[in-house]
């Protein structure tokens with residue numbers, strides 16, 4: 001564990017992504033025991049797959065109970081139905097929702113096929129508010145420093161909004177669309193930076209060498225919309241859980 005006094009983010013490194021996922025899953029299960037009505041913010045992407053596998057295993061063994069928990073996912077592609085094989089909703093069904101005892105009515109998701117996307121974003125913000133806000137937001141990080149789909153830009157949008165995806169982000173999501181970046185939607189809906197920063201507690205997970213540079217800039221760099229994750233330094237309760245590879249540039 002590293003927690004240098006001049007860093008506002010608490011960093012924990014693990015030997016590998018399996019150890020990281022096991023520890024975080026155990027912490028979430030403990031959080032659910034303490035507060036069964038936990039409101040969780042959830043990410044998609046390759047990084048949380050192992051976490052979701054561990055949570056599913058804990059739930060199967062009766063060691064994690066999601067029956068009264070509420071979830072809000074960070075983002076969704078625009079222009080595809082929830083049932084589309086490439087949607088984040090489908091991803092979550094496959095990796096978590098179909099494997100734990102969450103009540104369907106307490107699973108919240110942005111609808112990227114909504115007829116009025118601005119109204120859809122407002123609906124989502126209102127639902128987060130009426131749930132009492134997010135207790136624990138789990139985040140991944142893009143290689144370009146995005147969190148949710150808050151992409152590097154001249155300015156960051158505060159609340160849930162519609163966003164144009166960067167080419168790099170579309171390439172990184174190609175696996176969901178048969179490996180073809182051209183088939184990845186050009187736009188998405190995403191919680192905004194303020195939506196994320198209003199979570200009571202945030203845990204960002206990052207694994208692999210490709211994340212080492214953006215993690216270093218997130219932790220030691222200035223706050224800049226060119227690296228949206230740098231704004232996490234403003235929050236008082238952020239943990240970064242990293243494997244050795246993602247932490248590589250920090251320790252050097």
Ligand code: PGA
Nearest residue numbers: 045046047048140141142
């Ligand atoms: P990844 O994506 O987990 O697939 O690297 C993370 C993200 O883009 O937030």
